[in-house]
Amino acid sequence: MNELAITLDMESGVYLYEQIYQYIKNEIVEGKLSSKERLPSTRALAEHLQIARSTVELAYEQLVSEGYIEAKPYKGYFICPVGELYHLKKEQSVKREEIKKENSYLFDLSPNGIEMKAFPFSTWRRISKNVLAEHQKDIFEPGHPKGDFEFRDTICRYVYSFRGVNCEPEQIIIGAGNDYLLVLLGKILGEHQRVAMENPTYKRAYRIFSSAGYEMSTMPIDKNGMSMEHLRNSQANIAYIMPSHQFPTGVVMPIGRRMELLKWAEEAENRYLIEDDYDSEFRYKGKPIQALQAWDKKEKVIYMGTFSKSIAPAIRVSFMVLPKPLLEQYERNAGFLSSTVSRIDQAILNEFIGAGHYERYLNKMRKIYRTKHDCLLECLRPFKNKFHISGENAGLHIILTSREKGTSEEQLANTAEDAGIKVYGMSNYFVEEKDAKDEYAKILLGYASLSEEEIRNALLILQKIWL
Amino acid sequence: MNELAITLDMESGVYLYEQIYQYIKNEIVEGKLSSKERLPSTRALAEHLQIARSTVELAYEQLVSEGYIEAKPYKGYFICPVGELYHLKKEQSVKREEIKKENSYLFDLSPNGIEMKAFPFSTWRRISKNVLAEHQKDIFEPGHPKGDFEFRDTICRYVYSFRGVNCEPEQIIIGAGNDYLLVLLGKILGEHQRVAMENPTYKRAYRIFSSAGYEMSTMPIDKNGMSMEHLRNSQANIAYIMPSHQFPTGVVMPIGRRMELLKWAEEAENRYLIEDDYDSEFRYKGKPIQALQAWDKKEKVIYMGTFSKSIAPAIRVSFMVLPKPLLEQYERNAGFLSSTVSRIDQAILNEFIGAGHYERYLNKMRKIYRTKHDCLLECLRPFKNKFHISGENAGLHIILTSREKGTSEEQLANTAEDAGIKVYGMSNYFVEEKDAKDEYAKILLGYASLSEEEIRNALLILQKIWL
Numbered sequence: 001m002n003e004l005a006i007t008l009d010m011e012s013g014v015y016l017y018e019q020i021y022q023y024i025k026n027e028i029v030e031g032k033l034s035s036k037e038r039l040p041s042t043r044a045l046a047e048h049l050q051i052a053r054s055t056v057e058l059a060y061e062q063l064v065s066e067g068y069i070e071a072k073p074y075k076g077y078f079i080c081p082v083g084e085l086y087h088l089k090k091e092q093s094v095k096r097e098e099i100k101k102e103n104s105y106l107f108d109l110s111p112n113g114i115e116m117k118a119f120p121f122s123t124w125r126r127i128s129k130n131v132l133a134e135h136q137k138d139i140f141e142p143g144h145p146k147g148d149f150e151f152r153d154t155i156c157r158y159v160y161s162f163r164g165v166n167c168e169p170e171q172i173i174i175g176a177g178n179d180y181l182l183v184l185l186g187k188i189l190g191e192h193q194r195v196a197m198e199n200p201t202y203k204r205a206y207r208i209f210s211s212a213g214y215e216m217s218t219m220p221i222d223k224n225g226m227s228m229e230h231l232r233n234s235q236a237n238i239a240y241i242m243p244s245h246q247f248p249t250g251v252v253m254p255i256g257r258r259m260e261l262l263k264w265a266e267e268a269e270n271r272y273l274i275e276d277d278y279d280s281e282f283r284y285k286g287k288p289i290q291a292l293q294a295w296d297k298k299e300k301v302i303y304m305g306t307f308s309k310s311i312a313p314a315i316r317v318s319f320m321v322l323p324k325p326l327l328e329q330y331e332r333n334a335g336f337l338s339s340t341v342s343r344i345d346q347a348i349l350n351e352f353i354g355a356g357h358y359e360r361y362l363n364k365m366r367k368i369y370r371t372k373h374d375c376l377l378e379c380l381r382p383f384k385n386k387f388h389i390s391g392e393n394a395g396l397h398i399i400l401t402s403r404e405k406g407t408s409e410e411q412l413a414n415t416a417e418d419a420g421i422k423v424y425g426m427s428n429y430f431v432e433e434k435d436a437k438d439e440y441a442k443i444l445l446g447y448a449s450l451s452e453e454e455i456r457n458a459l460l461i462l463q464k465i466w467l
Numbered sequence: 468m469n470e471l472a473i474t475l476d477m478e479s480g481v482y483l484y485e486q487i488y489q490y491i492k493n494e495i496v497e498g499k500l501s502s503k504e505r506l507p508s509t510r511a512l513a514e515h516l517q518i519a520r521s522t523v524e525l526a527y528e529q530l531v532s533e534g535y536i537e538a539k540p541y542k543g544y545f546i547c548p549v550g551e552l553y554h555l556k557k558e559q560s561v562k563r564e565e566i567k568k569e570n571s572y573l574f575d576l577s578p579n580g581i582e583m584k585a586f587p588f589s590t591w592r593r594i595s596k597n598v599l600a601e602h603q604k605d606i607f608e609p610g611h612p613k614g615d616f617e618f619r620d621t622i623c624r625y626v627y628s629f630r631g632v633n634c635e636p637e638q639i640i641i642g643a644g645n646d647y648l649l650v651l652l653g654k655i656l657g658e659h660q661r662v663a664m665e666n667p668t669y670k671r672a673y674r675i676f677s678s679a680g681y682e683m684s685t686m687p688i689d690k691n692g693m694s695m696e697h698l699r700n701s702q703a704n705i706a707y708i709m710p711s712h713q714f715p716t717g718v719v720m721p722i723g724r725r726m727e728l729l730k731w732a733e734e735a736e737n738r739y740l741i742e743d744d745y746d747s748e749f750r751y752k753g754k755p756i757q758a759l760q761a762w763d764k765k766e767k768v769i770y771m772g773t774f775s776k777s778i779a780p781a782i783r784v785s786f787m788v789l790p791k792p793l794l795e796q797y798e799r800n801a802g803f804l805s806s807t808v809s810r811i812d813q814a815i816l817n818e819f820i821g822a823g824h825y826e827r828y829l830n831k832m833r834k835i836y837r838t839k840h841d842c843l844l845e846c847l848r849p850f851k852n853k854f855h856i857s858g859e860n861a862g863l864h865i866i867l868t869s870r871e872k873g874t875s876e877e878q879l880a881n882t883a884e885d886a887g888i889k890v891y892g893m894s895n896y897f898v899e900e901k902d903a904k905d906e907y908a909k910i911l912l913g914y915a916s917l918s919e920e921e922i923r924n925a926l927l928i929l930q931k932i933w934l
Contacts, residue, residue, distance in 0.1 A: 018754065021754075061752055062752070062754060065719055065752060065756065065860060066719075066721060066722055066756050066757075067691070067719075067720070067721015067722040067723050067724065067725075068721075068722055080721065080722070080723050081723060082721075082722045082723040082726055116607050116608070119607065121599065124599065125596060125599045125600065128595055128596070128599060129592060129595070129596060132588065132591065132592045132595060133592065139781060140583050140586065140778075140779030140780070140781045140782070141583070141779070141780060141781060142780035142781065143780075143781055176643040176647070176783070176807035176808065176809075177805050177806075177807055178805075179804045179805045179807075180643070180647065180804075180805075180807050183650060183654070183804070187650070187678055191680070204803055204804075207803055208804070211654055211800060211801075213658070213680075224534070252532055252533075252534075253534070254533065254534015254535075254547065254549075255533055255534040255535055255547070255549045256534050256547050256548060256549045257534070258534075259549055285528055285529070285532060287485065287488075287529060289532065289533050290533075308805075311607075312607030312608070313607070313608060313609035313610075313805075314606060314607045314608060314609065314610055314809055314810040314811065315607065315809055315811075316643070316805070316806065316807055316808060316809045317809075333678060334678075336671055336674055337646045337647075337650070337671075337675070338644050338645075338646045338775075338780075338783070339644075339783065340642075340643035340644055340646075340647050340783055340807050341643065341783060342643075342781055342782055342783045342784075342809075342812055343781040344781065344782075344812075345809055345811075345812065393532060
């Protein structure tokens, strides 16, 4: 073949070489040029089309590099056998199907809400700007898999001062959120672990460990936290606990139970405690209670902290403190994984914490949340005959427990929902809903994202329908 | 007991309640106050210390909440049994042990380097500033687990225009880097997969899949990419490939092999192709070659792209396009995992791409890299007698293959290192070093992070020692 029926469009704005390339490619794709057929020489085609030979060469080169044709020395260009060819789907239908469901409630008393109004946006912006201005090239270069040393060092000092956590920067691993760190922890610990979790609990952690293939045991909670009797009778080698403020029950684990857990962990080499310290920042009576890790002398506690709860969920930065004996395992099983947090974000947070903004912000938020918390408790006074109130010393929600066996959680939630108020029944936080066997209905009331006025209005409605 | 030998220091700046709390806590920790002992009443202690009763109450409350003492109605406060108590480690030694090893090379020809000098820092800063200014509260709120819709929509349009990838935003999952997305993909696909990878390959992906418990098979590479014969003879149901530019061999997979792979994938329901399109942006001859996914009519290709290579390694943003049939599996196995990318970063990149800055930046970088690439090729002219040059049409490194059997890769790398130049032997990229059986030594020369002058100087040295 010496000619191709190409019609070039000089006005189209599409490069000539591309027009030639596209034409020949289409001919091949549509089967009009078949395997082993020879293309016209670049010189012949260039003359035929009255264009520069280099333009044809460029088109042929592109076809060669994509494997549509091949160049045989001294013989010319031949169509390659390309097997069955598929046509490109031409249509691109970008449907906007995932439109956020509008929140149809008047008030949502979610225990996971937070308040962002008091966030020092301008400080954050200023730090962002400075970080980008001061660091040019360097901050865009690859960082340490564990996170930047400076940031880990800052966290190290912070958790020591505020939580009593003893560690060195090398023990800290920064990650994009708790979920990621739990996935990573699964990689570090490796297969065949048995994890004990309280029930009800942070269900996402349960699902992450399950999906890592771990055997899971759920433990009942007594007034001091995870039942030691059940833990001892289980085969578990890892216990996942939230000593400062169990989610969702609000139990603050007393020192005695903490010591029992540490003792349990020390009894076998492969035993560990995972301390999820997710919202220890918010405590309304007296000073914050030290982390369990602070008492750990035998390197048994894996400590987890997050900025997603204390700053903003959209800030995907959490950290994990590994006991030293696990560091080698980390290197072996997961040390090759790149960091999941951008170095810019690390530098911003580093400055935010290091310069004291974080502490000031937490102090401010503690006051704000305490005001809301006190407001909620006051609004709950009329409820006291019908409900017991608990979990009120820390965290961002409180718990109402019905004093009557007759009232069901479902009933309470449904009547509230009908009145435009979303409340959260305790049964949602059991690993399986059927585990929730409590005779007395329990409802969580989160207040963090509501204003005092909203809390008052919501509670007035609940008062009308529940009392 | 009615008295405690507390000496309060009014000048210390430590709250009185905290001094009392600390004193009693220490007495308990040190065993001086023993279990079941009764504390003086708040009234008695307040009188004894000549301070307000509420101060003592606050101290007691803190001790109660931490579980050191308990309040018994009508009886008073009693020391709790706290088991064996551990002392807090007092010393906090923050050693700066992880000092970055200084790069002792004159020139490092790493194939993983990139050039950041041309990055539009000021544009990035401006966008960051605007994103933080325009969005206040909303951008700090929790985002969609897959990533924000707007950003996924932008990526969707981008990969369609530039790579021919057909998808809808719902198929896109944003994640903090390729490593994370591969870990996530492991969760989505679930257990018992057999993955075929080229050898040499991107070893980190190999390790991630291994650590997910997958059975791995390594396939030899012929001039068109992964050997189909070996793939067909393997038990693998997943093939991991880099069709636009295989790392590290630089092979660009021709259309014929792509079709064979698609055909293979269609032959069984659980077969998938993972297309890692990590550096498709940089191609120096003609136009970029369409992604394999563009030809996929039967939902068989899992497409992976990243901004860590094309913008900066420190930008931890990659994405994955799931075939529609895998979406349900995603929801079930991993849909509960929070996003790993901060919404601020998503919004910045969204604007950076959407406003055309990314395209302009890539065009600029393509020119810069092409200049370096051409410079390197020119410097390599004198090497042609002794080395074959390949992989020169795309990516950020080229490959030298010795024409003599006598020369070993180790020898070449060592003599270079002695002269202050770091080069990378091909054997480093085999899953196991022993797999590298090539008789002819192969060396990778990366040029992205060096200036033209540095390339010239480095190559002059190599010329002296290798030729």
